[in-house]
Amino acid sequence: MDKILDEAEMKNVCLAVLGDPLFATTHLTLILECRKRNISYKVIHNTSIISILMNSFGLHPYKFGKIATIVRKSGTPATTVYFTLYENLVKKLHTIFLLEYDIESKEGVKPNDAFNILKEAEEVYKLGAFSSETFVIVACRVHREDEKIYMGRVKELLEIDFGQPPYSLIIPSELHFMEREALSVLFGLEKRNEINNSKMIKKKVEYLVYKYVGNTRKALEDARKRLPRKEFDSLFENVECYLDDAIRFLNLGEENLAMLCVGYAEGLLDALRFQGILELKW
Amino acid sequence: MDKILDEAEMKNVCLAVLGDPLFATTHLTLILECRKRNISYKVIHNTSIISILMNSFGLHPYKFGKIATIVRKSGTPATTVYFTLYENLVKKLHTIFLLEYDIESKEGVKPNDAFNILKEAEEVYKLGAFSSETFVIVACRVHREDEKIYMGRVKELLEIDFGQPPYSLIIPSELHFMEREALSVLFGLEKRNEINNSKMIKKKVEYLVYKYVGNTRKALEDARKRLPRKEFDSLFENVECYLDDAIRFLNLGEENLAMLCVGYAEGLLDALRFQGILELKW
Numbered sequence: 001m002d003k004i005l006d007e008a009e010m011k012n013v014c015l016a017v018l019g020d021p022l023f024a025t026t027h028l029t030l031i032l033e034c035r036k037r038n039i040s041y042k043v044i045h046n047t048s049i050i051s052i053l054m055n056s057f058g059l060h061p062y063k064f065g066k067i068a069t070i071v072r073k074s075g076t077p078a079t080t081v082y083f084t085l086y087e088n089l090v091k092k093l094h095t096i097f098l099l100e101y102d103i104e105s106k107e108g109v110k111p112n113d114a115f116n117i118l119k120e121a122e123e124v125y126k127l128g129a130f131s132s133e134t135f136v137i138v139a140c141r142v143h144r145e146d147e148k149i150y151m152g153r154v155k156e157l158l159e160i161d162f163g164q165p166p167y168s169l170i171i172p173s174e175l176h177f178m179e180r181e182a183l184s185v186l187f188g189l190e191k192r193n194e195i196n197n198s199k200m201i202k203k204k205v206e207y208l209v210y211k212y213v214g215n216t217r218k219a220l221e222d223a224r225k226r227l228p229r230k231e232f233d234s235l236f237e238n239v240e241c242y243l244d245d246a247i248r249f250l251n252l253g254e255e256n257l258a259m260l261c262v263g264y265a266e267g268l269l270d271a272l273r274f275q276g277i278l279e280l281k282w
Numbered sequence: 283m284d285k286i287l288d289e290a291e292m293k294n295v296c297l298a299v300l301g302d303p304l305f306a307t308t309h310l311t312l313i314l315e316c317r318k319r320n321i322s323y324k325v326i327h328n329t330s331i332i333s334i335l336m337n338s339f340g341l342h343p344y345k346f347g348k349i350a351t352i353v354r355k356s357g358t359p360a361t362t363v364y365f366t367l368y369e370n371l372v373k374k375l376h377t378i379f380l381l382e383y384d385i386e387s388k389e390g391v392k393p394n395d396a397f398n399i400l401k402e403a404e405e406v407y408k409l410g411a412f413s414s415e416t417f418v419i420v421a422c423r424v425h426r427e428d429e430k431i432y433m434g435r436v437k438e439l440l441e442i443d444f445g446q447p448p449y450s451l452i453i454p455s456e457l458h459f460m461e462r463e464a465l466s467v468l469f470g471l472e473k474r475n476e477i478n479n480s481k482m483i484k485k486k487v488e489y490l491v492y493k494y495v496g497n498t499r500k501a502l503e504d505a506r507k508r509l510p511r512k513e514f515d516s517l518f519e520n521v522e523c524y525l526d527d528a529i530r531f532l533n534l535g536e537e538n539l540a541m542l543c544v545g546y547a548e549g550l551l552d553a554l555r556f557q558g559i560l561e562l563k564w
Contacts, residue, residue, distance in 0.1 A: 020329065022337040025460075032340070032467045043338070045425055047302065050343065051333035055304040056325070058314070061332065066347055066375060091369065093348060143327055182310060185317045205538050212542070235556035242549075256487050259541035260494070267524075267549020274517035274550065 001030060008039045020048035052142055053096050053168055057149075058182020063173065065093030070114045070169075071100040072107070082121035086129040089173055089198045097169040111138045111162050114169060115154050128200040130154075130171075135195045137170040138162060151187055173198045205255040212262045213243050219269055219280050227278055235272075239265045283312060290321045302330035334424055335378050335450055339431075340464020345455065347375030352396045352451075353382040354389070364403035368411040371455055371480045379451040393420045393444050396451060397436050410482040412436075412453075417477045419452040420444060433469060455480045487537040494544045495525050501551055501562050509560055517554075521547045 007013050015021075015030075021043055022028050034041045054061045065088035068081050081097070088095045101108030109117075118130040132155040140148045140162050150160055172179070174196045183189040220239050223232075242265035249258035272278040289295050297303075297312070303325055304310050316323045336343045347370035350363050363379070370377045383390030391399075400412040414437040422430045422444050432442055454461070456478045465471040502521050505514075524547035531540035554560040 020333050020337045022340075023343055028340055028464060032464060035467045045329040045334045045337070047327040047329050048333045048337070050336065051302050051330045052327045054332065055302045055327070055330070058304075058310055061305055062349060062351070064348070066373070067344060069344070087373065091348070178307075182314060185314045208538055208542075231557060234558075235553055238556055256490055256537065256541045259538045260490075260545040263542035263545025263547075264549040264552070265545075267546040267551075268553045268556065269549075270546070271517055271550045271553030274520055275513060276516075 001026075001033070004030065005033055005037060005039065008034070008041075009037065017046075020046055020051075023048055023050075047143070049098065049142060049166075049168060050096060053139060053170055056139075056142075057137060057170065057179075058186060059094055059170070059172060059179050060176060063092070063094050063176075065091060065095060067096040067098070069098045069100055070109050070117060072109055072113075078117045078121045082118060082125060082129060085118070085171060086125070086127050086201070089129055089171075089201045090203065092173045092198050094170060094172045097171070099165070099167045099169065101165040101167070108165050109167075110165075111160075111167050111169065112158065114167075115158070126202070127204070128202040131200065133200070134171060134197055137172065139168045139170065140164075141166065142168065149187060151183070151189060171197060203255070205259065206250060209246055209250050209255075209258045209262055212266065213246055215282055216243055216262065216266050216269060219282055223269060223272065223278055223280065227272070232272075235268055239268050242268070283308075283315070286312065287315055287319060287321065290316070290323075291319065299328075302328055302333075305330055305332075329425070331380065331424060331448075331450060332378060335421060335452055338421075338424075339419060339452065339461075340468060341376055341452070341454060341461050342458060345374070345376050345458075347373060347377060349378040349380070351380045351382055352391050352399060354391055354395075360399045360403045364400060364407060364411060367400070367453060368407070368409050368483070371411055371453075371483045372485065374455045374480050376452060376454045379453070381447070381449045381451065383447040383449070390447050391449075392447075393442075393449050393451065394440065396449075397440070408484070409486065410484040413482065415482070416453060416479050419454065421450045421452065422446075423448065424450065431469060433465070433471060453479060485537070487541065488532060491528055491532050491537075491540045491544055494548065495528055497564055498525055498544065498548050498551065501564055505551060505554065505560055505562065509554070514554075517550055521550050524550070 004013060004015065017027060022031070031041055031043065050067060054064055066084050068084040070078065070081050085095050097114060099109040099111070099114055122130045132153065134154050136151065136154055136157065138150040138157060140150070141164060146163070148163060150157060150162065172195070175183070180191070180195065184191050216239065220236060224236055242261045246258045246261035246265065249255070249261060270280065273280045286295060286297065299309060304313070313323055313325065332349060336346055348366050350366040352360065352363050367377050379396060381391040381393070381396055404412045414435065416436050418433065418436055418439065420432040420439060422432070423446065428445070430445060432439060432444065454477065457465070462473070462477065466473050498521065502518060506518055524543045528540045528543035528547065531543060552562065555562045
């Protein structure tokens with residue numbers, strides 16, 4: 001870098017790069033150094049992989065969420081990568097994954113590696129963000145003469161030879177019918193299958209609400225048998241109402257209120273325990 | 283569009299557009315029609331406003347969230363626009379807003395209009411996503427000869443003449459020190475002030491938890507005075523413990539559990555009401 005800067009102090013230097021010139025931190029550092037050394041510069045922006053991926057498949061540019069790069073497997077599960085996908089799918093946003101490729105060592109992440117990395121993270125976190133049923137677009141050598149695009153469910157893509165890098169993935173969320181139409185016309189995607197990767201997403205809160213509602217219903221049934229006295233009728237009725245409300249709020253997407261209701265119902269019932277009226281097993 | 287397509291059936295037709303050729307739905311429709319009419323085509327991608335905004339300011343490209351366009355004021359508050367910003371700030375992601383500009387009518391959204399639209403939505407939703415203290419980057423006529431970039435807190439930008447459209451805004455989230463450094467070097471941003479638009483964000487759940495905990499504490503105090511009997515000691519102690527737990531879980535970011543705890547504490551106390559033991563006012 002110093003050589004470039006030294007030369008740039010004497011004469012015009014031009015640096016041609018692939019993609020947007022400032023996407024890589026190295027090039028940003030270069031212009032920061034120019035500023036510090038008072039070297040004037042001009043950046044001519046170019047299209048970038050992000051821009052092309054957002055715009056080439058008929059997916060709505062406004063429906064893309066946070067992007068991430070998948071790097072070669074380390075010892076730990078790919079937490080950031082997995083949760084980037086998870087959070088985007090929860091919000092019904094499409095995810096762009098760039099697959100690492102080191103041009104010097106010629107090593108990097110292949111599409112199948114990326115599938116394995118995501119699959120392993122799914123096995124750890126179990127939130128339904130990725131499976132062999134997930135619909136994926138694999139973009140190979142984008143905007144080059146030998147560009148090649150593959151798409152399908154992960155299980156249909158496992159045997160494909162994707163050719164040379166670089167690769168990127170798009171894992172779309174629920175598709176608008178216009179997006180579906182574009183994929184059909186542009187890439188011959190069959191229309192018969194529904195595509196909605198957000199559908200399998202398990203929200204942690206759903207799991208919790210159903211678990212607690214189930215436990216409380218059982219405890220309520222037990223309590224009603226053992227305390228068939230009229231003075232507790234109103235209490236038991238309220239427990240039941242609030243459990244129903246919890247499910248209702250959950251279905252309305254009001255997760256906080258769902259948790260509040262199920263907690264309240266549990267509390268109503270458990271008060272009998274703290275008063276020494278009933279020994280409840282949860 | 284038909285004219286272009288008809289001509290393209292006979293000879294080579296070239297369509298030059300500003301920005302990425304497929305960002306606009308119209309151009310996507312054009313290539314879909316080409317496919318249907320069996321006209322071969324080639325798309326040459328260009329840099330786009332999104333790509334430039336993500337890459338020009340030293341902000342990390344991986345920290346951008348969903349983007350949105352701010353359109354001219356309609357009767358309703360700008361819900362989508364506001365919540366795009368809100369959700370991004372909650373997740374500590376930067377937000378790109380494109381400001382609508384109709385090249386034919388020469389009408390559109392000016393930066394000050396956008397500030398007002400966001401301010402009005404803030405007054406409705408009160409979630410701390412936008413205020414006169416919000417730090418904003420206003421990018422005017424990006425990548426043109428007369429490009430001009432302004433940045434500062436909204437209150438510092440109100441008197442500025444931004445010149446001709448088009449305009450875009452970036453509302454960054456919490457800045458990494460490298461991002462901060464880049465803004466200082468590239469745009470002379472003073473380093474003394476902290477920039478963190480995510481800091482003022484009020485999570486709805488925080489508001490709810492504090493409200494319910496406050497109400498329940500008051501009711502508990504009341505109940506203790508009016509029922510100073512030993513048989514309720516254990517119940518009251520548990521109410522207190524679970525209220526403390528609610529705050530503790532909230533601080534740990536375990537929002538669902540915080541709601542569960544506060545609901546449970548309320549339920550414990552309210553059981554006395556349903557048993558006819560105590561008339562509680564909430």
